[in-house]
Amino acid sequence: MSGSTRIWSTIDYERNGKQVDCLRLPISTDTSAYGWIPIPAICLKNGDGPTAVLLAGTHGDEYEGQIGLMRVARQLAPDNVRGRVIILPSINFPAVKAGRRVSPIDEANLNRVYPGRAHGTATEMIAHYVSEVLLPMADLVVDLHSGGRSLDYMPCALVRGGKTDLENDNLLELLRVFGVPLAEFTNGAGGGGNTTLPAAAAPFGVPVITAELGGGATLRRYGSALAEQGTLRLLKYIGILASCDAPDPEPVRLMSCESTDLFVYADSDGLFEPMAELGEEVENGQLAGLLHSVDKPHSAPEEIYFRRDGLIVCKRHLALANRGDCLFGLLEDASASPPSGAK
Known part of the structure; x- marks a missing residue:
């Protein structure tokens, strides 16, 4: 030892x-x-x-x-x-x-x-x-x-x-x-x-x-x-x-998960209402969720969109979200074998 x-x-x-x-x-x-x-x-x-x-x-x-x-x-x-x-x-x-x-x-x-x-x-x-x-x-x-x-x-x-x-x-x-x-x-x-x-x-x-x-x-x-x-x-x-x-x-x-665009983050604080579910195949530009402001309940919720096609592999479990919290993570299909010398 x-x-x-x-x-x-x-x-x-x-x-x-x-x-x-x-x-x-x-x-x-x-x-x-x-x-x-x-x-x-x-x-x-x-x-x-x-x-x-x-x-x-x-x-x-x-x-x-x-x-x-x-x-x-x-x-x-x-x-x-x-x-x-x-x-x-x-x-x-x-x-x-x-x-x-x-x-x-x-x-x-x-x-x-x-x-x-x-x-x-x-x-x-x-x-x-x-x-x-x-x-x-x-x-x-x-x-x-x-x-x-x-x-x-x-x-x-x-x-x-x-x-x-x-x-x-x-x-x-x-x-x-x-x-x-x-x-x-x-x-x-x-x-x-x-x-x-x-x-x-x-x-x-x-x-x-x-x-x-x-x-x-x-x-x-x-x-x-x-x-x-x-x-x-x-x-x-x-x-x-x-x-x-x-x-x-x-x-x-x-x-594969080689791009930050495969992750969706909250850009403000609020209550997160997901509009897609775990395991769902989604498309670039599709509505991902809504963020409802608890400080301004009279205001329309912020709309959040996916920026890439992919499969939802993880989703935020908590409804209360702060700016910078991860809301979704996507994976996309890779080639049949890993790239040569990947590290």
Whole structure:
């Protein structure tokens, strides 16, 4: 284990068997000068073989992945594993306990602070542990998300493109095995850019499957089932499981999201009335929604329009919106294979 991390655990990643404990995130507060916060962890190992790191709870108000990985952790036993599986269903435990996207300790978004800092804030210490301890061991990382409190998502997955055609072919096959209906390759330029987990994994050459499986800070059963079944299929595919009780994956539609025009934002404050629904195919110039001003209820609502053809993959869950809030996200069809050398 890296000597620079401040997080510690009784789990020995080199020991065979099933170990259940927690990572200990050091914290010093008014009422606990030398305390720590538990981050539940499960490690299964049986001899030599590949290592899979399974994460959920990066954002605390996203639940499908958390429950899916809990189910995976309960059913796996060392005897049916070849290699190693490390499961952290609530990697950002402070945010999970608070039911928030960001940590209540430092107001940080875990997927915006990679590679983190050993002597940083609580969230930076978690990111540093993943970067310095877990990623060097991993042959595959599965990072399960959903839209949280503010968004509803269709089940989809994305990968950061590799440097070669061979890497991209492998990533595409991993997406197909996981089995989401929609999948996209990203160049890493959007969202958190180089501060995300896939960006931190890139120097190690570790593939990261990131999935969006629901939203609204509630539980979509199809999302938690996909989290469980898709993860089991991936463990079988990379050789950790000889078999798994999961149905064959559905076909994957390869999509793209390379333009900011595919996102629709509120340009003023108000109550958001959507005029299109999740999963709907929309056209450039189509009415997307209305924003009703609570300050000027007598005024006509602001009309918002789509600026691109596409499929609605996410939609704002909350009615109250502020200027700059994302109201819709679209995907458009991509070519049958990822671009050469996509990164």
